[in-house]
Amino acid sequence: MDITIEKLIYGGDGLARLPADEQGRRKAVFVPFTLPGEKVSATLGEEKPGFARASVERILEPSPERIEALCPYFQRCGGCQYQHATYELQLQSKAAILQENLQRLGKLELPGEIKRHSAAAWHYRNRARLHVRVDPGFALGYLKRSSHQLLPVESCPISSPLINRAMEILWRLGCDLQASAELREVELFANGDDSQLLVELHCDRGKSPETQMQAVQSFAERLRRDLSEIASVYVFTKAVTAARRAQIHVDEQLEWTLGPSEFRYQTKAGLLRVGAGSFFQVNRLLVDELISVVCTGRSGSLALDLYAGAGLFSLALAQSFGHIVAVESSQSSVGDLKFNCPPNVKAVRATVEEYLRSKGERLRPDLVVVDPPRAGLGERVARGLGSLGAPRLTYVSCDPATLARDLAVLIAAGYRLEQVHLVDLFPQTYHIETVVELAR
DSSP states (O other), X not given: OEEEOXXXXXXXXXXXXXXXXXXXXXXXXXXXXOOTXXXXXXXXXXXXXXXXXXXXXXXXXXXXXXXXXXXXXXXXXXXXXXXXXXXHHHHHHHHHHHHHHHHHTTOOOOSSOOEEEOOOSSSOBSEEEEEEEOTTSOEEEEEBTTSSSEEEOSOOTTBOHHHHHHHHHHHHHHHTTOSOTTEEEEEEEEOTTSOOEEEEEEEEOOSSHHHHHHHHHHHHHHHHHHOTTEEEEEEEEEOOOHHHHTTOOOOOEEEEEESOSXXXXXXXXXXXXXXXXXXXXXXXXXXXXXXXXXXXXXXEEEEEEESOTTTHHHHHHTTTEEEEEEEEOOHHHHHXXXXXXXXXXXEEESOHHHHHHHHGGGOOOSEEEEOOOTTOOOHHHHXXXXXXXXXXEEEXXXXXXXXXXXXXXXXXXXXXXXXXXXXXXXXTSSOOOEEEEEEO
């Protein structure tokens, strides 16, 4: 059928409408790799009571914003959704999607225009996690779109130049049969100026651990010799169990480290130690801008940095607040948080819900900063924050739907929206990073 794309939606698809049914209703149909205003010939695939999905057969009337994708793996790799769109259209669409989610899901009125923050749209990622197949035949890459199958990838134009050089060397060593048979994933993390690299090798636990570790160590040493920018290599293993085969989370064990155990990342707030397993923002070109959006102009006696990670915001806020309490539940991140924090920052290992339940009644913060994972705060934490009574709250979000849900609770608790920022940490993808400033 021939359909016209109305707009882009969260997830990257274009939205069109099917012909009206007998009741005059026009079901929504989601069509990937299309742009607003385009007329396309599409084939209907999955159909549900409330929506349908379709695939493009031919672009009949292309948008003037349509461009050639830079990456040869685009549309096959699951990583990017927007490489066929100009970057300006990507920013416009993300702002519109964010605004619609806040208004429709959260029933929120925005105080004005969404403020957009962006940088270069390519080679921005400081972290890449790559899947590995050793037998039969070495392959390194990402997962295919909408599948768990490996797509061999030799380069990635959204990853930093140093990460791409590491990928090239990994391919060469793997094809030379240098990789351990148990190697399953490689994570590459580059520092701020792309001058150093931290490498994590994730392996299945073999039947002969000593022989396996010798092979993995030999591979790590060869990798570090061939790429002098590698500062450290960490080797993790996990048991191959029924739970693992069922895709259930199984804890990994750090087995061996090559090189110094401390990896440093320079930011405008200061030098941060970021170890293996610690969370850190992925856009190396916008880390300082994100710090500025969250922290500039804020001061007082006490601030709470909740979901603090390695202390990116705590370190900046410590310069203008008398005391900071930084709360983080991850063991690896808390180690870095304690190392990075100056004397006026107290690092606490706890979930945010636990911390608010035990300490919330005694706290009188001037500012609360929250940077939760994709699942958001949840109602109990949002209500707990509302009862703190902090005059200012800044919410950093990577999911507009959970953000809208949580903001509705905070608004009901007496907060008002002051400014909404779109910080485009993920160009070429549908992901949206938002910073919302609230006051009461």
